[in-house]
Amino acid sequence: MRTGSTREGNAFQMQKTLTAGLMLASSLALFQCTSPPTMPTDLGTPDLATAPLPPVGTAIQAPANTWTWVDFPESSCDDGSPTGIGVNLNGSKDLLVFLNGGGACWDYTTCVQLPVSTHGPFGSAQFGATVAGVGGSVLDRAAPNPFGSFNFAFVPYCTSDIHGGDNVITYTNGSGTESKIFHHKGRANVTAYLTRLAATVPPGGKIVVSGSSAGGFGSNMVYDLFHHYFPGSKIYLLDDSGPLFVGDAIQPALRSSWYASWGLDRTLGPICPTCKQDMSALVSNLAAQFPSDRMALLSYTQDGVIRTYFGQTEAEFQANLYSLAASKLDPLPQARYYFVTGTGHTFLGKPSATTAQGVPLWTWITQFVNDDAAWTSTKP
Numbered sequence: 001m002r003t004g005s006t007r008e009g010n011a012f013q014m015q016k017t018l019t020a021g022l023m024l025a026s027s028l029a030l031f032q033c034t035s036p037p038t039m040p041t042d043l044g045t046p047d048l049a050t051a052p053l054p055p056v057g058t059a060i061q062a063p064a065n066t067w068t069w070v071d072f073p074e075s076s077c078d079d080g081s082p083t084g085i086g087v088n089l090n091g092s093k094d095l096l097v098f099l100n101g102g103g104a105c106w107d108y109t110t111c112v113q114l115p116v117s118t119h120g121p122f123g124s125a126q127f128g129a130t131v132a133g134v135g136g137s138v139l140d141r142a143a144p145n146p147f148g149s150f151n152f153a154f155v156p157y158c159t160s161d162i163h164g165g166d167n168v169i170t171y172t173n174g175s176g177t178e179s180k181i182f183h184h185k186g187r188a189n190v191t192a193y194l195t196r197l198a199a200t201v202p203p204g205g206k207i208v209v210s211g212s213s214a215g216g217f218g219s220n221m222v223y224d225l226f227h228h229y230f231p232g233s234k235i236y237l238l239d240d241s242g243p244l245f246v247g248d249a250i251q252p253a254l255r256s257s258w259y260a261s262w263g264l265d266r267t268l269g270p271i272c273p274t275c276k277q278d279m280s281a282l283v284s285n286l287a288a289q290f291p292s293d294r295m296a297l298l299s300y301t302q303d304g305v306i307r308t309y310f311g312q313t314e315a316e317f318q319a320n321l322y323s324l325a326a327s328k329l330d331p332l333p334q335a336r337y338y339f340v341t342g343t344g345h346t347f348l349g350k351p352s353a354t355t356a357q358g359v360p361l362w363t364w365i366t367q368f369v370n371d372d373a374a375w376t377s378t379k380p
Helices: 009-027 110-112 124-131 186-200 214-220 224-231 252-262 281-289 304-310 315-331 361-369
Strands: 037-042 068-072 083-089 095-099 151-155 169-174 179-184 205-210 234-241 294-302 334-338
Touching: 068 124, 068 186, 083 124, 083 186, 083 214, 083 281, 083 315, 095 186, 095 214, 110 169, 110 179, 124 151, 169 252, 179 252, 186 214, 186 224, 205 224, 214 224, 214 234, 214 281, 214 361, 224 281, 234 361, 281 294, 281 315, 294 315, 294 361, 304 315, 315 334
Parallel strands: 095 151, 095 205, 205 234, 234 294, 294 334
Antiparallel strands: 037 169, 068 083, 083 151, 169 179
């Protein structure tokens, strides 16, 4: 059972804005289309499979224990405007990175006509409004938070590509009369941020890669980058409500659209060659490459937001979630999951609101990051 409020935490208000759009998309049977009503045009991106990652840059200078916005001129929201990150630094060797959520889009219908994702711009003004609501979240030092002594980095979401893309594309309506350029640069942005975070946080500590919703999916999509930039640190993955379902539990047409629009052949392909056929292969690949890392998945059993994106009933979503757990997570010695009955969405905005199967979520997260042997999976 779950105790406390069923509302999302205030820290992640952006995710609430897409609910109406999701319901509209569902009513139009958007995810049941057999052929896309739009024509994306790839404007071309260098071959990322062979391109070297950029070197570590300069350290971020910011007042201690104070939220500070840092511009990254080389980054991009989907509208082409630059963005950045928020940091709250305290000089420790430990770092929690939180990838924000806010939907996703992949064609003219989802990116232009329907409000199913959070678009740019996102700069200091938007960050100020967002960080005002972090109370009670994993980004709140005053909460009963095992990350309270960590450095914090907040990664905004304005690329509509679950933080996984690196592509510029033109979406055109079915008649060819209207078009719009989109910059799906989520993974490219995270790469830029890490060049400076790696210079800022001393080596040898704990690095927690976390995110909610689109950010939960994104925590998997960019996880390998953290190992590249923090080679001497112990790294953890905390995926809140971003389940990478097995095989065709994510529709083939949907996977193909993501690959074509976000450039996943270039970003995800080198990391996970079989993910185009089975997105859950990323879980297995990461676990095989980094066998000592702890990997955690949080989810409601019938998540109302994610199942709408996937075009699934409540029963179908739960069956697919349990299949992911049994076939991919249970066999991994360092992976665990925390499933909660219901149709809610995301947890990290207010972990204190949730107790499932008698286990408070804060307790479970503390066991996760403290390498406690008592840490175990739990589901209804």
